[in-house]
Amino acid sequence: MTRPKRVVICGAGAIGAATAYFLSAHGAAPIVIERHEVAGSASGKSGGFLALDWCRGTPVDRLARRSFALHAELAERLANPWGYRRLETFGGVAAEGKTARGARRPWLSDSVAITGQLGSPDTTALVEPRTFTTGLLRAAEAQGAEVRQGTASGLVRDASGAVRGVILEDGETVEGDAVVIAMGPWSVLATRWLPLPAVYGFKGHSLVFHTGDAIPAEALFLEYEEASGEVLTPEIFARADGTVWACAVSSTPALPVDPRHVAGDDGAHERLEALCRAVSPALATAPIVARQACFRPVTEDGLPLIGAVPEVPGAFVATGHSVWGMLNAPATGEAMAGLILDGAATPVDVARFAPGRLKPFHGLR
Amino acid sequence: MTRPKRVVICGAGAIGAATAYFLSAHGAAPIVIERHEVAGSASGKSGGFLALDWCRGTPVDRLARRSFALHAELAERLANPWGYRRLETFGGVAAEGKTARGARRPWLSDSVAITGQLGSPDTTALVEPRTFTTGLLRAAEAQGAEVRQGTASGLVRDASGAVRGVILEDGETVEGDAVVIAMGPWSVLATRWLPLPAVYGFKGHSLVFHTGDAIPAEALFLEYEEASGEVLTPEIFARADGTVWACAVSSTPALPVDPRHVAGDDGAHERLEALCRAVSPALATAPIVARQACFRPVTEDGLPLIGAVPEVPGAFVATGHSVWGMLNAPATGEAMAGLILDGAATPVDVARFAPGRLKPFHGLR
Structure with a gap:
């Protein structure tokens, strides 16, 4: 019997967690290393919206469909402490201070006109x-x-140049047969050691409201025109735990090197709060549970990085899922386990996402 | 049929929540008002340790015993999403960098000597x-x-001077037959409107580690001597959700008027982290889930304020539980419901905690 393959995963976000899950399910021995906090950035603060077919027509479509199915399987297999549930999903428009004409949802004010149903419990969760x-x-x-x-x-x-582990800041060595970089936007820090493309941080602000059962299992994608004429595109999701998550107000400031220093832009939460309170009586006076900001990882071509790092045996990367990180985490973890343990990903071929397609970033060397 | 009694509760912490729960269980219509976040301070960040008889010999003993029993009842009645569980509880001593002689627990390093069992599953949770x-x-x-x-x-x-509701900052009025101040250390802000004693904030720092099932259902109260000779008294609790909560390093800085501005003292979390990593192999490399600081409410005589505000009909206060707020929340809520709806608290008489026993604070007027 050979010893289990030991894989060092840098980053305890959703991608690192899913990779560890599928590796260990196939007999490997992953070790996940986290420098800040488990689920400390986007994996703890994003919306968690899942869609079967919203990546249709893009190279990510098959990955997303597989991942949507895996989410249902994982929730059932692992007793679903994370409140997985299916949703009705709507699109709508609103303008600050105006009454809109059109279809309504009972939990929204008459400033919101529903423009269409974007998803059903078969396609959104x-x-x-x-x-x-x-x-x-x-x-x-x-x-x-x-x-x-x-x-x-x-x-x-x-001696051959193959990666055999990670050196920690305190000098300790964590040995492994392979290393996975799954540090979200901070994966760019690994360009100091590996020929990896740039990963950028796309910042978003969110609020979590305590609503009890005032809002049904629905999601809303809204186009909202502020009195100033500026248009925001908030997303509002009703969670199983009696809270509602809402986001809007994005920006692209510099990524702080230390995740502890991520904070909201001045006025961003106040602006989002005013919007939420205006569009739904159920949110008008709902107390806030959390005010959050986080960075999502994006690449130069907008597609994730999933695969072996060129010319460095034993080095892998899995990040860059932009706003679809929670959706695509399971299928990405499954693909990574296949790539690392068998040299090929199944059932979804991820060759399209190989990091070698983009030029290595040298800005941090 | 008379209309349900409407009670405005200021503060969505554990005391406000328990008061709302018992009031509504007895047919009243409470409305809880929160300015910051639900469970945004000590009610979201404290340890949640419960003990049957650790207040023995003090005026709080009966309240604590009743509350310990209510915690078990509430967990059973409300499906226990909050991980209520019974614990083995130990006391121990350790000194930085030294090996201790004495009894051991398997999850602790040999720097820790167990000095005694402080509680069993019958008495601690x-x-x-x-x-x-x-x-x-x-x-x-x-x-x-x-x-x-x-x-x-x-x-x-x-016209009679009785309290009939709360005026909000935006000018809105929330009417009620009674008002409860349950704002923890920020209850001191209510001394601007009511003859209430001072409430002070006692600051503590805590860390939450992700440990999985590495540590059994145990709690540790430790006396830890740092290399400098300074002694800390950390508390370490293993939670049902696969995390471990640890605290130490207290201080008494000024309470920020806005709860959003509560932050850790410089170096406090680092000091606590070093201690935790030293005393338990299970914590030596465990990743951190949260770094927290909060203020607990304390009064001049160390006893809670539970009861009617003197000379102001309709005004009540419930706060000042110091480190026993989570333990005593249920019995305090039960007592408040009795006081407000029937004019008397049962089964625990809380007359000893009436706010009139202490001089009103005038420092903020």
Whole structure:
């Protein structure tokens, strides 16, 4: 019997957690290293909206469809502590201070006109991202995975140049047969050690309201015109835990090197709060549970990075899912397990997302 | 049929939530007003340790015993989403960098000597405070309570001087037959409107680690001597959700008027982290889930304020539970419901905690 393959995963977000889950399900021994907090950035603060076919016509379509199915399977297999549920999903328009003509939803004010149904319980669903991420990690641990604190500061290479582990900031070495970079927007820090393309951070603000059962299992994608004429495109999702998550107001400031320093832009939460309170009587006076900001990882061509790092045996990357990280985490983890353990991803071919398609970034060297 | 009694509760922490729960269970219509976040301070960040008889010999003993029993009842009645569970509880000593002689626990390093068992599953238990608070609020809402955002800026008085509601910062009035101040350390702000004693904020720092199932259902109260000779008294609790909560490093800085501005003291989390990693191999490399700081409400005589405000009909206060807020929330809520609806608290007499025993604070007028 050969010893289980040991895989060091840098980053305890949804992608790292899903990769650890599928690796450990196939007999490998992953060790997840996190420098900040488990689910500490987008994996703890994003919306968790899932759609079967909203990536149709794009290279991500098959990955998304597979992942949508895996979400349902995982919720059933792992007792669903993360509130996975199917949703009715609507699109709508509103303008500040105006009454809109058109179809209504009972939980929305008459400033909102529904323009169409964008999804049904067959095609749209929701998870609470932080609990999803920690739930996958716990399931991985039950299968032999390890999760630990640590800041990667370099890679261990053998004489052939192959990656054999990670060197931590305190000098400790965590050995492995392979290393996966799954650090979201902070994956750009790994360009100091590996020929990886740039990953950028796209910032979003969100609020979580306590609503009890005032809003049914629905999601709303809204086009909202402020009195100033500026248009925002908020998304509002009713979660199974009696809260509502809402986002809008994006920006592209510099990514802080330390995730602890991520904070909301001045006035962004206030603007989002005013909007939410205006469009729904159920949100008009609902108390707030959390005010959040996070960065989502995006690449130069808008597609994720999933695969082996060119010319560096043992090095892999999985990130860059932009706003679809929670959706695509399961199928990405499944694909990574196939690539690392068998040299090929199934059932979804991820060759299209190989990092070698983009030029390596040298800006941090 | 008379209309249900409407009670305005200022503060959506554990005390406000428990008061809303018991009021609504007895047919009243509470409305909880929160200016910051639901469970946004100590009710979301404290340890949630419960003990049957650790207040023995003090005036709080009967309240604590009743509350310990109510916690078990509430967990059973409300499906326990907050991870209520019984614990083995130990005391221990350790000194930085030294090996200790004495009894051991398997999850602790040999720097820790166990000095005694402080509690058993019959006498000690744990809840996750944020989920407990939101769970009680949701149960209250199912019984007709309302929870809403709003900042109290004054009180409505009728011609007789009785309190008839709360005036919000935006000018709106929330009417009620009674008003309860349950704003934790920020209850001191209500001394601008009511003859209430001072409430102070006692600051604590905590960390939450992701440990999976590495640590059994145990709590540890430790005396830890740092290399400098300074002694800390950390508390470490293993939660049902696969995390471990640890605190130490207290201070008494000024309370920020806005709860959003509460932040950790410089170096406090780092000091606590170093301690935790030293005393338990299970924490040595466990990743962190949250770094927190909060203020607990304390009074001049160390006892809670529970009861009617002297000379102001319709005004009540419930706060000042210091480190026992999560433990005593249920019995305090039960007592408040009795006081407000029937003029007397049962089964625990809370006359000893009447706010009139202390001089009103005038420092903010």
